[in-house]
Amino acid sequence: MSENILIADDSVNMRVILKDILHRSGYTVVGEAGDGAEAVSMFDKLVPDAALIDLAMPKMDGLEALKAIKSAHADAKVVMICALGQQELVIDALRAGASDFIIKPFQAERVLEALKKTLK
Numbered sequence: 001m002s003e004n005i006l007i008a009d010d011s012v013n014m015r016v017i018l019k020d021i022l023h024r025s026g027y028t029v030v031g032e033a034g035d036g037a038e039a040v041s042m043f044d045k046l047v048p049d050a051a052l053i054d055l056a057m058p059k060m061d062g063l064e065a066l067k068a069i070k071s072a073h074a075d076a077k078v079v080m081i082c083a084l085g086q087q088e089l090v091i092d093a094l095r096a097g098a099s100d101f102i103i104k105p106f107q108a109e110r111v112l113e114a115l116k117k118t119l120k
Helices: 012-024 036-046 062-072 087-095 108-119
Strands: 004-008 028-033 050-054 078-082 100-103
Touching: 004 012, 004 036, 012 028, 012 108, 028 036, 036 050, 036 062, 050 062, 050 108, 062 078, 062 087, 078 087, 078 108, 087 100, 100 108
Parallel strands: 004 028, 004 050, 050 078, 078 100
Antiparallel strands: none
C-alpha cells in the first residue's frame, strides 16, 4: 500500500516538482496546500501518513503549521521544506517535532530519503 502524503508550499512549481518525485516513487499525494493555515486544515481532514511543509508560507508559516498539526496529532510525521539560509528556522522546526528537512532546490534522492526515514 502506498503512503499518503500532503504537500504544503506556496509555490505551485515546487508542488508540481514534489508531486512528480513522489508519484514516480509510488507515493500518493492526497492533498496540496498553498499556505500554512490550509495545510493544518487539510491535515486534520485527510490525516496523511506524512506531510511535506514549506517553512516560508503566507497566512501561517510552516513552523506555526507544524506546531498546530503536532498539537492536534502528536504522532504526525512532518518533513520541513526550506531554502538555504534558514538554518535557524530548521532547528526550531526540529525542536517542534519535525522529523527531517529538505532544502530547495530539491534533489529527488534527498526528498525520498527524508520521507523513507520519516515513515519508518
